[in-house]
Amino acid sequence: MFGTLTTFPGGLFNDFDRLQRELDRLFVDSVSGPASIRAVARGSFPAVNVGVTPEAVEVYAFMPGVDPKSLDLSMQDGLLTLAGERTTEAPVDEAKGSVYQKERFSGPFKRVVSLSEDIDPDKIEARYENGVLHVRALKKAAVKPKQIEIK
Amino acid sequence: MSDKQSLSTQKAGASGEPMATLRPPVDIFEDEAGITVIADLPGVSKEALNVKVDGDALTIEGDASIAAPADIEVRYSEVRTPRYRRSFTLSRELDAEKIEAHLRDGVLKLRIPKSDAARPKRIEIQTA
Numbered sequence: 193m194f195g196t197l198t199t200f201p202g203g204l205f206n207d208f209d210r211l212q213r214e215l216d217r218l219f220v221d222s223v224s225g226p227a228s229i230r231a232v233a234r235g236s237f238p239a240v241n242v243g244v245t246p247e248a249v250e251v252y253a254f255m256p257g258v259d260p261k262s263l264d265l266s267m268q269d270g271l272l273t274l275a276g277e278r279t280t281e282a283p284v285d286e287a288k289g290s291v292y293q294k295e296r297f298s299g300p301f302k303r304v305v306s307l308s309e310d311i312d313p314d315k316i317e318a319r320y321e322n323g324v325l326h327v328r329a330l331k332k333a334a335v336k337p338k339q340i341e342i343k
Numbered sequence: 344m345s346d347k348q349s350l351s352t353q354k355a356g357a358s359g360e361p362m363a364t365l366r367p368p369v370d371i372f373e374d375e376a377g378i379t380v381i382a383d384l385p386g387v388s389k390e391a392l393n394v395k396v397d398g399d400a401l402t403i404e405g406d407a408s409i410a411a412p413a414d415i416e417v418r419y420s421e422v423r424t425p426r427y428r429r430s431f432t433l434s435r436e437l438d439a440e441k442i443e444a445h446l447r448d449g450v451l452k453l454r455i456p457k458s459d460a461a462r463p464k465r466i467e468i469q470t471a
Contacts, residue, residue, distance in 0.1 A: 238385075241420040245412050252409050254385035254422055256449030280370060280381070288374060295368035296383055323385035323449015324409055 237278070237297035238325075240305055246337050249307045249329045256323030263320075265327065267313050272327060275302040364428035367403070377456035378437065384427050385449035392446055394453065396439040402430045403451065436460075 238255035253274055263276040280298040282291070307329055315330035370381040384392065386407030393404040407425045433439060438458040445452045 239421040241409075241422055242418040243411060243415040243420075244418055245414050245416070249418075250411060250415060252411075252422075254449075256383045256385040258448070282372065290373045291371070292373065293369050293371040296370045296381065297368070320448075322388050323383070324407075326409065 236303075237301050238274070238303060240274075240303055242305060242307075248331060249311065251305055251307070251325075251327040251329070253303065253325040253327070254323065255301075255325055258320075258323075258325075260320040260325075263325070265316075265318055267307075267311065267316060267329070270307050270311060272305045272307055272316075272329065273302065274305070274325070274327075275300070277301070363424050364404075364426045365422070365424045366429050367405075367427045369429065375457075377454060380431070380451075380453040380455070382427075382429065382451045382453075383449065384446070384451050386422075386425070387427065387446070387449060387451075389446050392444075392451065394442070394444050394451070396433065396442065399433045399435075399439075400430055401433050401439070401442075401453075401455075402428070403453075404428045405451075 238253040238258075240254070241252045243250045243252075251272060255274075255276070255278070257280070258276055258278050263274065266273045266275075277300040278298060280296050310332045311329045312332045316327060318325060318327045320326075367382045367384050369383075370379075372379045380403075382403055384403075384405045384407070386409050387405035388408070391406040391408060393402075395402050395404075405427045407422070407427065433455070436457050437455050439455070441456050443454045
């Protein structure tokens with residue numbers, strides 16, 4: 193969709209945009225299936241994707257522009273908590289310049305993701321690359337699927 | 344399957360219809376010398392980012408890729424579309440030739456300077 197660079201927030205098009213988001217929220221569930229009970233509203237920061245492999249649970253949190261040192265990652269009772277803060281710069285003095293759009297998230301955030309498998313809390317690795325935090329939590333040996341040999 | 348497979352891969356339909364894209368959130372500021380556009384493009388590397396100006400249309404496009412293991416089974420995903428796209432119409436006083444782009448930690452910062460002729464000039468007021 194085209195917008196000009198110089199549209200002020202809160203205009204008519206923003207209303208359309210909001211309407212679109214509302215519609216998405218109403219209808220998207222029918223195609224996307226069940227959500228996590230800890231899922232948050234669309235557009236919340238950071239968005240999270242979760243996948244599992246036979247060895248681990250993989251969590252991808254889309255958090256561009258966050259200083260990894262400011263992140264607080266913790267794991268308790270199978271719940272992974274990601275907390276931190278994102279500060280966004282305001283490159284102009286608002287009195288001298290103009291601000292047309294401020295859509296990017298700014299401020300503290302916290303997300304809780306249920307890993308629900310038997311995770312070994314000592315075997316969690318996290319890596320931040322291109323604005324995506326990837327947490328790999330290895331399952332305890334006992335819960336890994338075992339191939340049973342048929343004799 | 345490559346290990347650069349995206350967790351949120353959404354294939355284009357067999358009919359070749361265009362792939363759905365995500366509209367990245369932006370901040371846009373203007374000062375006397377130009378306009379700054381900041382866009383969130385998590386998962387996009389420098390190589391997968393495309394910023395182009397065609398006539399007066401500025402388009403930001405990027406493909407997100409996350410290194411997911413090949414045998415991953417998606418539990419749930421909030422980001423389902425691995426492609427970002429957003430376009431803007433530039434105005435005449437902006438100098439599209441001199442756009443600077445920086446990408447860091449999934450945040451794109453574009454600086455679009457105004458052409459010299461378009462910068463505001465202070466008008467001297469003469470007193471008698």
